[in-house]
Amino acid sequence: MLSKGSSCCCSFDDYKLTTEWLQNQTRHQPKVAVICGSGLGLLAEAATDKQTFRYQDIPNFPVSTVPGHEGCLVFGTIEETPCVFMKGHFHLYEGYSLCQVTFPVRIFKLLGVDSVLVTNASGGICPDFKVGDIMVIRDHINLPGFAGQHPLCGPNDERFGTRFPCMSDAYSKELRTLALDVASDLGCSVRTGVYCMVSGPNFETIAEARMLLTLGCDCVGMSMVPEVTVAKHCGLRVLGLTLVTNKVSLDYSREEKVNHDEVLEICKMRAELLQKLVSTLIGRCQQNINTH
Numbered sequence: 001m002l003s004k005g006s007s008c009c010c011s012f013d014d015y016k017l018t019t020e021w022l023q024n025q026t027r028h029q030p031k032v033a034v035i036c037g038s039g040l041g042l043l044a045e046a047a048t049d050k051q052t053f054r055y056q057d058i059p060n061f062p063v064s065t066v067p068g069h070e071g072c073l074v075f076g077t078i079e080e081t082p083c084v085f086m087k088g089h090f091h092l093y094e095g096y097s098l099c100q101v102t103f104p105v106r107i108f109k110l111l112g113v114d115s116v117l118v119t120n121a122s123g124g125i126c127p128d129f130k131v132g133d134i135m136v137i138r139d140h141i142n143l144p145g146f147a148g149q150h151p152l153c154g155p156n157d158e159r160f161g162t163r164f165p166c167m168s169d170a171y172s173k174e175l176r177t178l179a180l181d182v183a184s185d186l187g188c189s190v191r192t193g194v195y196c197m198v199s200g201p202n203f204e205t206i207a208e209a210r211m212l213l214t215l216g217c218d219c220v221g222m223s224m225v226p227e228v229t230v231a232k233h234c235g236l237r238v239l240g241l242t243l244v245t246n247k248v249s250l251d252y253s254r255e256e257k258v259n260h261d262e263v264l265e266i267c268k269m270r271a272e273l274l275q276k277l278v279s280t281l282i283g284r285c286q287q288n289i290n291t292h
């Protein structure tokens with residue numbers, strides 16, 4: 001496996017080796033993968049019949065280095081749906097290449113997963129958004145991608161997908177509608193909007209935040225877009241949910257300063273609701289596949 005900071009791609013054999021290792025260790029055959037962002041590992045707790053692997057024990061897997069990212073893969077079942085949860089994911093700012101950041105997504109594909117649910121923490125740019133809001137992601141802006149930091153740069157492996165994938169429908173309309181229905185049934189009001197990825201690790205300057213608002217971003221974070229891009233490239237259905245953990249300052253007179261502890265604190269406060277939303281969604285998501 002490549003070392004941190006390397007910009008080359010993992011080979012098909014690397015993906016195969018990890019997939020076969022997992023298949024030899026577990027009888028679970030997940031259909032849905034959930035990627036849990038900062039402080040959201042609790043989402044896996046709703047699963048039954050769990051089997052857990054630490055990232056450091058899985059061949060080729062990167063390891064989590066950020067507080068709030070536990071660093072383990074949990075297989076389990078939710079409402080009869082076989083699932084796999086990533087308790088913690090990887091970021092460019094940790095020094096990983098985008099190939100490493102997105103490595104698990106192709107493992108999910110090879111394991112037979114058909115839908116990926118990505119959750120994360122973000123800052124609210126849209127002035128209407130409040131701390132604790134949940135946003136169903138309609139679309140994203142890949143700012144590092146504009147600068148050539150893109151997970152699909154390099155030789156294209158047709159076994160995963162096409163050289164020039166369409167991204168205008170990266171987030172499954174069906175799953176977005178389902179998420180809004182489930183939220184409404186649970187009496188939880190959710191937002192819909194555009195997530196922008198920046199590389200981090202610093203939070204935004206006020207000028208940057210104003211620029212993002214002008215660009216049409218509702219929320220900003222440092223993750224998810226590479227995973228979503230690779231998932232869409234290999235034909236997985238994607239749903240993205242982001243938790244607004246702080247309001248991004250757009251005003252020089254605002255005194256509040258954002259920090260990661262505050263981000264984790266809000267995740268803790270909203271994790272139970274998100275867990276209910278995610279597990280109900282997973283149950284219905286599978287019914288939705290079975291009826292199509």
Ligand SMILES: O=P(O)(O)O[C@H]1O[C@H](CO)[C@@H](O)[C@H]1O
Binds near residue numbers: 223259
């Ligand atoms: O996107 P996740 O990993 O959920 O977390 C978000 O919160 C962290 C900063 O507090 C960054 O990692 C940012 O991307």
Ligand SMILES: Nc1nc2[nH]cnc2c(=O)[nH]1
Binds near residue numbers: 123200203222246
């Ligand atoms: N870039 C960025 N990432 C975040 N993750 C959680 N909050 C924020 C934020 O305000 N900005």
